[in-house]
Amino acid sequence: MNITILNDTDDKFGDNAEARVGATPDIVKNYVASGHKVTVVKGAGKLANHYDADYKSAGAIISSSNKVACKDADLVLSITGKDAKFVAGLKSGSGITGLMSPTDNPKYAEACAKANVTAFALEYIPRISRAQSMDVLSSQSNLSGYRAVVEGASIYGRAMPMMMTAAGTIAPAKCFIMGVGVAGLQAIATSRRLGAVTTATDVRPATKEQVASLGAKFIAVENEEFKAAETAGGYAKQMSPEYQKLQAELTASHIAKQDIVVTTALIPGRAAPILVTKSMIANMRPGSVLVDLAAERGGNVEGAVAGKIVETKNGVKIVGLLNWPSRLASDASAMFAKNLKNFIPLVTAEDGSYAPDWNDEIIQGCALTRDGKVIHERLKG
DSSP states (O other): OEEEEOOOOBGGGGGGOBOOOSOOHHHHHHHHHTTOEEEEETTTTGGGTOOHHHHHHTTOEEESOHHHHTTTOSEEEOSSOOOHHHHTTSOTTOEEEEOOOTTTOHHHHHHHHHTTOEEEEGGGSOOSGGGGGGOHHHHHHHHHHHHHHHHHHHHHOSOSSOEEETTEEEOOOEEEEEOOSHHHHHHHHHHHHTTOEEEEEOSOTTHHHHHHHTTOEEOOOOSHHHHTOBOTTSOBOOOOHHHHHHHHHHHHHHHTTOSEEEEOOOOTTSOOOOOBOHHHHHTSOTTOEEEETTGGGTOSBTTOOTTOEEEOTTSOEEEOOOOGGGGGHHHHHHHHHHHHHHHGGGGBOTTSOBOOOTTSHHHHHHBOEETTEEOOGGGOO
16 A cells, blocks of 8 residues: 655644644564565654655655655545645545544535545544554543643743742642643643643533542532433533523632633544633633633634633633644644554555454444445535
């Protein structure tokens, strides 16, 4: 199989640029040892500290551009899947992987179908035990949660742990995590490691025990609706206006006492819910920091601006930076690459050629297109 590693890096977005790469040199070496021909686009791993010479030593061919590298590719490994214009130029019958945001970009799947390219949207890999090693969303969210707290602590500009000195005692920072998914759990753990007094909230009952296991305090309105607030797939349900009001009142009183707040709440296929309103922010102390990990989906914080850090009139900073995993590009690339390495056997025949196993539920779950048609249920109608 001819595998191409795209250069997804793009510095035109400055601090929010994509810096990850879909395969590291050690993973490329593994592909080559398995009999695959691997082409890496020049500079693909530079921002993640993986250089062309490293890929060449691992057995890869270095290509001058994405277009040239993909000319004969059977499978294209990408972070984002690029765009509709790009996939239109791929070889008919080939495949491409990436985090494609399919419901936000329906024309992308249509372009793949028109070009007879099979698009594998990695965010749609099913949440089953066998697929855990391929779960790109979880691996990248872990890093996002960690980096959000570190970034928040840096912007906050004061000490996180309690410090007792001859000059007096410094009180520990108070950190509140809103949304206890993969990113939220890592944010809680990081906040605790840094010594902050840590609290967290989520609408899913199962998260209460998880929060406690990390040594943080759980904050929520625990009524009957709360007890049934989780889908079979483990995602949060959309809560009723009545519950949202009760939770907002509790949140408002709690948030006024916090130094750093990290919001992580996302609902698949929908805009991010507003968790922190302007009236709540108005009661926060000057110097407090709100880190909104959902900024690119509209944001959990009212007033958040995607890609920017803004400061309110009362001195609260709202952090709406994008592409958090890319801020840890080396580790993010290593984890992404391992996820893809575990996925590739599902699109590889016994003789090593490109051949997706259409009987496999993982392939069925993440393939957007097949044989020139859009096939994923979320994109139909």
